[in-house]
Amino acid sequence: MTSNPDRIPRPDAPPPLLFEQSHPGACAVSLPAADVPTVKPASVIPADLLAAVPPPLPEIGELDLVRHFTRLAHRLFSVDANFYPLGSCTMKYNPKINERAAAMPGFTNLHPLQADEDVQGMLGLLHTLQTALAEIAGLADVTLQPAAGAHGEMTGLMLINAWHRSRGETRTKVLAPDTAHGTNPASCTVCGRHAIPIKSLPNGRVDLDDLRKRVDEQTAAMMITNPNTAGLFDSHIADIAEIVHGAGALLYLDGANMNAILGVARPGDFGVDVMHYNVHKTFSTPHGCGGPGAGPVAVRAGLERFLPTPHIVRRDDGTYALDHDRPDSIGKVRSFYGQTGVLIRAYAYIAALGPEGLRDVSEKAVLAANYVAARLKGHFAFPFEGPYAHEFLIVPQLTQHGVTELDVAKRLIDFGIHPPTMSWPVAHCLMIEPTETESLATLDAFANTLIHIANEAATQPDRLHSAPQHAPVTRLDEVGAARKPELRWRAAEPQDKSAGQQEPPPRIHKA
Amino acid sequence: MQYTQLTDNDVRQMLDRIGIESIDALFQNVPKRARLDRPLCLPAAMTEPELIAHLGALAGANHGCDELTCFLGGGAYDHFIPTVVDALAGQSEFVTAYTPYQAEASQGALQAFFEYQTLICQLTGMDVSNASLYDGATATAEAALMARGANGRRRLIVSGGVHPDTRRVLETYLRELPMELEIIETPTGLTDPGVLRKACSDETTAVVVQSPNFFGCVESLERLAAVTHDAGAPLIASVDPIACGLLKLPGACGVDIAVGEGQPLGIPLGWGGPYLGFMAVREAFMRKLPGRLVGATRDTNGRRSFCLTLQTREQHIRRERATSNVCTNQGLLALRATIYLSAVGRTGIANVASLCLSKAHYAAERIAALDRFELAFAAPFFKEFVVRTRKDVGKVLQHARQHGILAGVALGRWHEALRDCFLVAVTEKRTRAQIDALVAALKEA
Numbered sequence: 001m002t003s004n005p006d007r008i009p010r011p012d013a014p015p016p017l018l019f020e021q022s023h024p025g026a027c028a029v030s031l032p033a034a035d036v037p038t039v040k041p042a043s044v045i046p047a048d049l050l051a052a053v054p055p056p057l058p059e060i061g062e063l064d065l066v067r068h069f070t071r072l073a074h075r076l077f078s079v080d081a082n083f084y085p086l087g088s089c090t091m092k093y094n095p096k097i098n099e100r101a102a103a104m105p106g107f108t109n110l111h112p113l114q115a116d117e118d119v120q121g122m123l124g125l126l127h128t129l130q131t132a133l134a135e136i137a138g139l140a141d142v143t144l145q146p147a148a149g150a151h152g153e154m155t156g157l158m159l160i161n162a163w164h165r166s167r168g169e170t171r172t173k174v175l176a177p178d179t180a181h182g183t184n185p186a187s188c189t190v191c192g193r194h195a196i197p198i199k200s201l202p203n204g205r206v207d208l209d210d211l212r213k214r215v216d217e218q219t220a221a222m223m224i225t226n227p228n229t230a231g232l233f234d235s236h237i238a239d240i241a242e243i244v245h246g247a248g249a250l251l252y253l254d255g256a257n258m259n260a261i262l263g264v265a266r267p268g269d270f271g272v273d274v275m276h277y278n279v280h281k282t283f284s285t286p287h288g289c290g291g292p293g294a295g296p297v298a299v300r301a302g303l304e305r306f307l308p309t310p311h312i313v314r315r316d317d318g319t320y321a322l323d324h325d326r327p328d329s330i331g332k333v334r335s336f337y338g339q340t341g342v343l344i345r346a347y348a349y350i351a352a353l354g355p356e357g358l359r360d361v362s363e364k365a366v367l368a369a370n371y372v373a374a375r376l377k378g379h380f381a382f383p384f385e386g387p388y389a390h391e392f393l394i395v396p397q398l399t400q401h402g403v404t405e406l407d408v409a410k411r412l413i414d415f416g417i418h419p420p421t422m423s424w425p426v427a428h429c430l431m432i433e434p435t436e437t438e439s440l441a442t443l444d445a446f447a448n449t450l451i452h453i454a455n456e457a458a459t460q461p462d463r464l465h466s467a468p469q470h471a472p473v474t475r476l477d478e479v480g481a482a483r484k485p486e487l488r489w490r491a492a493e494p495q496d497k498s499a500g501q502q503e504p505p506p507r508i509h510k511a
Numbered sequence: 512m513q514y515t516q517l518t519d520n521d522v523r524q525m526l527d528r529i530g531i532e533s534i535d536a537l538f539q540n541v542p543k544r545a546r547l548d549r550p551l552c553l554p555a556a557m558t559e560p561e562l563i564a565h566l567g568a569l570a571g572a573n574h575g576c577d578e579l580t581c582f583l584g585g586g587a588y589d590h591f592i593p594t595v596v597d598a599l600a601g602q603s604e605f606v607t608a609y610t611p612y613q614a615e616a617s618q619g620a621l622q623a624f625f626e627y628q629t630l631i632c633q634l635t636g637m638d639v640s641n642a643s644l645y646d647g648a649t650a651t652a653e654a655a656l657m658a659r660g661a662n663g664r665r666r667l668i669v670s671g672g673v674h675p676d677t678r679r680v681l682e683t684y685l686r687e688l689p690m691e692l693e694i695i696e697t698p699t700g701l702t703d704p705g706v707l708r709k710a711c712s713d714e715t716t717a718v719v720v721q722s723p724n725f726f727g728c729v730e731s732l733e734r735l736a737a738v739t740h741d742a743g744a745p746l747i748a749s750v751d752p753i754a755c756g757l758l759k760l761p762g763a764c765g766v767d768i769a770v771g772e773g774q775p776l777g778i779p780l781g782w783g784g785p786y787l788g789f790m791a792v793r794e795a796f797m798r799k800l801p802g803r804l805v806g807a808t809r810d811t812n813g814r815r816s817f818c819l820t821l822q823t824r825e826q827h828i829r830r831e832r833a834t835s836n837v838c839t840n841q842g843l844l845a846l847r848a849t850i851y852l853s854a855v856g857r858t859g860i861a862n863v864a865s866l867c868l869s870k871a872h873y874a875a876e877r878i879a880a881l882d883r884f885e886l887a888f889a890a891p892f893f894k895e896f897v898v899r900t901r902k903d904v905g906k907v908l909q910h911a912r913q914h915g916i917l918a919g920v921a922l923g924r925w926h927e928a929l930r931d932c933f934l935v936a937v938t939e940k941r942t943r944a945q946i947d948a949l950v951a952a953l954k955e956a
Binding site for chain 1: 567840891
């Protein structure tokens with residue numbers, strides 16, 4: 001064995017990869033031996049279809065496996081441990097009861113192809129959720145199937161295309177403000193439509209003149225986010241709807257910012273025809289390091305028949321069923337019926353809060369954003385005037401010290417705060433969304449920290465340039481990562497192995 | 512219940528600081544006529560004990576695979592999930608973290624996804640994997656779009672052995688684009704390379720097959736790849752990740768894009784979701800891959816570290832020129848698959864596959880020996896097979912259900928020619944006694 005002290009792992013050293021821990025013969029799973037005659041693979045499957053050896057997966061014992069993933073968990077910011085003012089992502093508290101609900105065996109053990117009679121509780125829950133989401137949207141019906149916000153956008157655009165087709169039209173253009181989420185234009189492309197950007201005014205709202213100029217008989221829809229990505233409710237929403245509808249197009253709402261208007265205003269009431277929700281934003285389902293989310297889509301009366309198949313319906317006798325017989329449907333958009341486990345959490349959240357609780361969510365979310373903005377006045381530039389919805393933009397006035405918004409963001413990590421969304425939809429901005437679930441003490445601590453960092457930028461800019469210093473790693477060579485992509489671990493070359501060489505140990509910072 | 516922590520006193524203090532009288536003033540930009548002037552019409556709020564009881568009642572109104580014996584497959588399988596998967600993936604840091612854009616604050620998730628990508632490559636024999644997609648069907652559709660993006664061809668050829676729901680998802684995705692879809696029928700249960708050759712042309716975007724396919728039959732990916740490549744097109748193969756413990760890996764068969772449903776890798780049945788779509792490709796497709804990719808790099812101190820990479824493919828930079836609109840992965844499910852695959856390891860995956868093979872063949876032999884039952888196809892199969900019966904399929908399945916057995920998936924809904932057939936899946940979890948009970952129930956029916 002080596003006596004080189006550099007090879008003794010330090011407590012703060014990055015965990016080796018699973019593959020570097022592989023110990024032939026180890027296994028963390030035990031299964032009963034076969035209680036039926038063992039079938040030789042080659043006796044039932046032609047030899048040329050069989051592998052000679054099993055795939056080279058790592059072999060690890062149970063405790064080492066547990067330590068590995070627990071150590072990884074500790075190298076991660078999360079809502080449960082950190083404040084996460086990440087604009088446009090609504091990183092609110094994920095209630096524990098939702099996890100308990102989703103983990104109930106009566107939900108987790110259902111096979112998706114069981115008969116409707118065996119899954120009445122599940123169908124009933126989902127039908128009630130559909131109804132609730134339709135009411136919150138002020139629209140007629142909802143599909144729960146889309147797997148994520150972008151998948152909802154795609155589904156919504158397909159519904160819009162189907163509606164135009166049913167009227168004998170194929171329209172090719174979709175308008176979206178230049179501040180739209182990047183998925184909006186990408187979803188248009190996936191649906192074979194051209195995305196046309198619409199200018200925004202200096203006050204952050206849609207430029208109605210530009211909209212009038214660009215809308216025409218080829219326009220299938222306008223996609224809008226309201227409140228918009230600058231955190232502003234567009235007070236001209238009625239005019240926008242009128243212009244869009246006047247051209248025979250439909251108004252689509254990206255529901256990313258629904259957390260600002262629950263029970264306050266309903267998209268259907270301000271002219272929206274089709275919208276998607278992000279239940280992982282508005283309805284508290286956890287983000288899981290990037291997923292699963294869910295992007296249910298709501299539609300105005302007249303578009304229900306196009307919703308994806310199957311659709312959950314309530315029969316006259318009070319039972320629930322999957323309706324597969326939908327001749328006008330856009331078809332299937334995914335395997336089976338949806339991100340059910342995520343939808344159960346959203347259901348539990350809505351049931352817990354009720355109508356008053358949901359409105360309270362939006363009121364407090366908007367209050368928290370405007371409060372933090374008020375605390376930061378005088379320390380940062382504000383590209384837009386308030387009052388804000390649930391989020392707002394600031395621009396650090398720090399460029400004379402060579403400090404950028406990225407430096408401010410990275411410095412926040414040193415204080416245990418997840419950086420806000422950066423550099424979008426306005427250059428050099430930070431987009432701050434505190435959410436309704438934070439305490440006043442946390443909001444104050446955040447404001448104080450940002451002000452402290454603004455002062456540091458003037459007096460000790462190096463602290464920002466070199467941040468983070470208190471994270472598991474310092475800044476990364478992201479350019480190098482993209483230039484020469486290394487997207488997987490590979491076993492060392494055999495000759496290296498015979499020489500007894502392994503992957504070099506992680507270098508320890510000696511400063 | 513409420514999850515906000517701001518007291519009335521806090522609210523007062525905050526309003527004072529903002530300099531307004533009431534929260535209402537913050538909504539001044541919402542025009543009067545756009546405002547809702549009544550409470551939402553929703554059931555009243557529940558307290559925690561009420562909610563637990565209510566959810567318990569809904570869960571209790573279902574009859575799941577803990578209560579019944581499950582021989583259902585068709586894309587979702589009742590495999591054993593080791594306890595460590597729930598215990599580790601349930602750690603709240605993983606559950607409540609965001610997409611790891613901020614690498615310094617997200618090394619744990621990034622390393623797990625890098626390990627996931629590696630494991631999927633090892634499992635499929637492919638060069639590069641993304642960090643996962645929504646599910647098996649959408650992964651297949653994304654593969655088709657990627658192939659179109661690469662070669663600009665307009666005719667997608669799809670084997671009749673591909674899951675019918677996946678074919679429908681393909682139809683939905685392709686309807687909006689100038690693309691056609693051609694189905695190759697599979698009367699023997701297998702894709703005929705000769706028929707495929709006739710269908711292929713220089714307009715073929717890609718060929719999509721599944722193995723083991725929807726009928727459980729094991730395709731010869733090698734032969735299908737050869738035919739596909741002769742037309743200058745890539746082969747997209749949807750594979751069962753558990754079968755990779757036994758069958759020749761897609762990468763060794765010449766598959767260009769391997770996709771599949773990752774649910775068997777430690778993900779609960781959960782009535783169809785959330786599941787996991789995996790996608791792994793040959794090196795040549797690396798920069799065309801949809802979804803997230805994690806790469807290894809170094810930090811300023813030279814330490815190995817990980818970050819999201821090749822993001823210039825993605826929507827927030829390319830917008831309408833992005834190769835796909837997918838902007839997440841199924842993070843927590845990819846983590847479950849990572850834990851599952853490293854828990855079973857090299858010998859474990861082979862063992863699970865071998866148990867499935869033995870038990871499925873035991874069941875198939877016993878069922879085929881029954882009067883008025885036979886196997887619909889002679890082709891080799893892995894853990895799933897089609898049974899044809901001269902009894903009424905609906906009544907047979909209903910009879911088994913009365914005995915607490917989910918005997919199979921009736922195929923009439925998807926295939927008119929198979930309305931006298933049902934699909935039976937046998938995982939490593941099924942015991943001989945359960946299989947014998949299934950056989951007895953079918954016999955009595």
